[in-house]
Amino acid sequence: MTDLASSDTQSAATVAETDDSAARLHRNLFIAIAVLLVVAPFVAYPVFVMKVLCFALFALAFNLLLGYGGLLSFGHAAYFGMASYVSAYTAKQWGLTPELAILLGTAVAAVLGLVFGALAIRRQGIYFAMITLALAQMAFFFSLQTPRFTGGEDGIQAVPRGKFLGLISLADDRALYWLVAAIFMGGLLLIYRIIHSPFGQVCKAIRDNEPRAISLGYRASQYKLAVFVLSAGLAGLAGATKAIVFQLASLTDVYWTMSGEVVLMTLVGGLGTVFGPIVGAAVIVAMQNYLAGLGSWVLVVQGVIFVACVLLFREGIVGVIAKWIKKPL
């Protein structure tokens, strides 16, 4: 599976000498992202930006597993969708404040990730992808068959945005935006920290050569499970936040097409790059907005992008830029 993250490994040799400059570049990029986040709601429609941020976080979480754990999950909709249901349900039925609802959704996604991950890591490669997909389909059927919890085909609608910490009303898009921006930035920094921690280094070692990592004394399956749980939890954080933003949790969030979309976002942006999923999510969400009137053509366009990316553009947008400037992004 090393090839999937080739852009990352290729640059591995140059990491040592450009480590300092890369770190400086990343710091500057983080500052740029923070500035963009502050400016964005004044120049763009805040709900659109929040949608991009939620999906960007989702794609970042997915990429953590694929790009750094080397595990292609085709069932990330399960964590995104179930967290979205939990946060919508608890905010609406239990009257939880939004931050508690989001935290609870995230926790449920992480627990689900623990269970599904423990099963899926028993197989590798293509089987891993099929198992995660099948388990996610199970979560979909669960959602379909428990309308008392999920609202069935209608989903959970009119979820109250509530008051942050019980004090600040989030009914206004701008107010909510700052919460979403903070969650996104927190998630991004956490993922960056994980990737560059000793834990992240071991994960990359296992991705590149599992038998060797095992022979060096690392318990590969525990590392895989840990990165799976982290990824599922962060995907859940994205889904739970999305439910509060759109005041809606529905079957779409937990269906396999959602799993496919997050794969596409990551692929377009650049597998195994830190910033790629953000770019990919922005591109795909913008495209969906523009093409919304075309009905099922969206599906065709997505399929064409998939095929084109795999055939011609495996590094993704950020991957190509990284190759260009010869620095890991």
Add this chain to the structure above:
Amino acid sequence: MFELLGVPPQALFGQVLLGLINGSFYAILSLGLAVIFGLLNIINFAHGAQYMMGAFVAWMCLNYLGVNYWAALLIAPIAVGATGIVIERVFLARIAKYDHLYGLLLTFGLALIIQGLFRNYYGSSGLPYGIPPQLTGGQNLGFMFLPTYRGWVVVASLVVCLATWFVIEKTKLGSYLRAATENPTLTQAFGINVPLLVTLTYGFGVALAAFAGVLAAPIYAVNPNMGADLIIVVFAVVVIGGMGSIMGAIVTGFSLGLIEGLTKVFYPEASSTVIFIIMVLVLLVKPAGLFGRAA
């Protein structure tokens, strides 16, 4: 009327038959996936879409060309298999040297394209396709009523599955195929055109899916979404059986269909998830799959 385990036998055998029919589709589709995986090392995500295409070609044959079911049973696999050959040559052959997961992503993209195109032109409500006149009606077997068409589906699938098994395990062509699966470089060195074999294998796997699609057309409405959810269940079947063995795929397919049918009788709520639950149990007990070789 007597009862079996608290269930009227009519309902029980009816569901068993329905389970066997689903099992036939699982068997043919997982067989195709296994054959393709053996040689190309990719999971053909477009398999469900190609199954749907088979059903649509049968429908088009009847409604545009006036060609009947029996001819469609031959035409659809050939036509869809031909598109498979094109797909292999144009797309899959180009990415064969990269990570195999790219094959999964590529065929996933193709599945989206195919499904989206059919949904655009035919909507997603489903088109009716009548049972051929020779196979209408049914037999009363005493303990149950057997609709002729349903019986035919089970028999036809069984024959196709066993024929495939025979070709792969017992013929010279099959021995080339198995050799190429085991060691493509060495097989090529012996003068066998492996790239051609790969192309034909993909075409054949796709044709199997289309054949299943034609069989399914009179039972389920012809619908652009008919393969999308089915393929995920078939993935679970493949995980349960393991892709190492042709016979394993056939046996697993039929038995899981049967189990699903029985679940519909005794605990209907679980019928859509029972195969996934069995997958979980198999992963816990025998992670390599029932017929799989340990990775």
